[in-house]
Amino acid sequence: MYPNPRAVILALILGATSLSFAGVSLAGETAHQHGAAEHELQLNAGEKWATDAPLRKAMGALNGAMQASLPAIHDHQLDDAQYEQLAVRINDEVAYMVKHCKLEPEADAQLHLIIAELLAGADSMAGKTPDQARRNGAVKVLGALQSYAEYFADSSFETIQH
Template sequence: MMKPSLLPLISAAMFSLVLSVAPSALAAEHSHHHEESTMTLDQGKKWPIDESLHTGMAGIKKLMSVAIGDIHHHKFTAEKYRNLADELQGQLDFIFKNCNLPPAADGQLHILLSGMLRGVEQMKAHENARGGAIKIMKALHAYPEYFADGNWQ
């Protein structure tokens, strides 16, 4: 387990790394100071999706790809974070309302989306809003690793 005194330094380094990637990549890993449920594959295979999940996730990816440059260059104000969080929440609400996956796949999706929900809440409260953006990007990075979205780019 990581010593708590090293966490801010490591988190800051990882945050810089995340925000330095190309916006189209939207991919990063960073350290966590809390336990999260671990996603798994379906006996080595990716979980099935439906069209509404693809639509919602693509909407989230588009919103983040538009915002990432300004976030990286510290041009995102508290108001911009709140507006982005509201738009992201709309996409998440769409997924929750319309997505219909088999129970095991749905359970894995809830693990993925829980990180996004925490990120959205951080952005709305402006408590480490950039950290909230990282949570969203991390989930976007994990999505194609665990879900069989043939149209994900």
């Protein structure tokens, strides 16, 4: 039996995030005693984090997919199958990011926080979190996209207005 590719990707992301945070946290605690602040999104010395072409491509595709679905989400017209299709799209784009994106370690650690929100939202949209409505997963994904716009330098990314 082969492992679920999504589970492998999630394990890699979470493992890399943990390792990234361990290094950042140790360095940060020694120099600045930041502690828990290391696990929150933050700017790069007041500036947005650099991006690369694969990241911009994947986030642009996610943004476009959510933008196209937003009217149906707002009107409670997106059915379960459509939420599931959107969740698959999110997982596919995240997998593309993980495979192709090459950021500096600090930027990568920040991106993993956004990826975690995207995946959590996709799980809810796919009906994998029974205590959460699928629509709430879409809201979580929209929040992750907003965070990307706030913390990453991507002039081609247009924030969704809703």
